[in-house]
Amino acid sequence: MIRLYGMSTCPWCRRAKQLLDHRAARYELIEVDLIDGEKLRKALAEVDELCGKRAFPVLVIGKTVVQGFKPEEIERALDREAKDPV
Structure with missing residues (x-):
């Protein structure tokens, strides 16, 4: 399960959304x-x-929480979640 908490006006939130969409x-x-x-x-x-x-x-990806737009951390968490979904 993946949740993205953000604000519609936040550029970093939009970048996180784009990464997930990509x-x-x-x-x-x-x-x-x-x-x-x-x-x-x-x-x-x-x-x-x-x-x-x-x-x-704030992204919640499985058991991992990432605060801020940190593409490498987000990618690693997505890879882990794809291999072992919670």
Whole structure:
């Protein structure tokens, strides 16, 4: 399972999305600036729990969490997930 937490206005989030799209990865996109109410509270609580701070993008790829646009880390996590999906 892959989740991408980001903001619609964030250039690094767009780059992360492009990388996932290029790899034809199936993922859930959660753009926190486009949601509100309970969905927003839940998404922010998840990011806080995963990372301890709010900085986007945050990718959850299987058991791996990558905060920030780090292409090499994202690629490695995608490769691991493809070999051994959780």
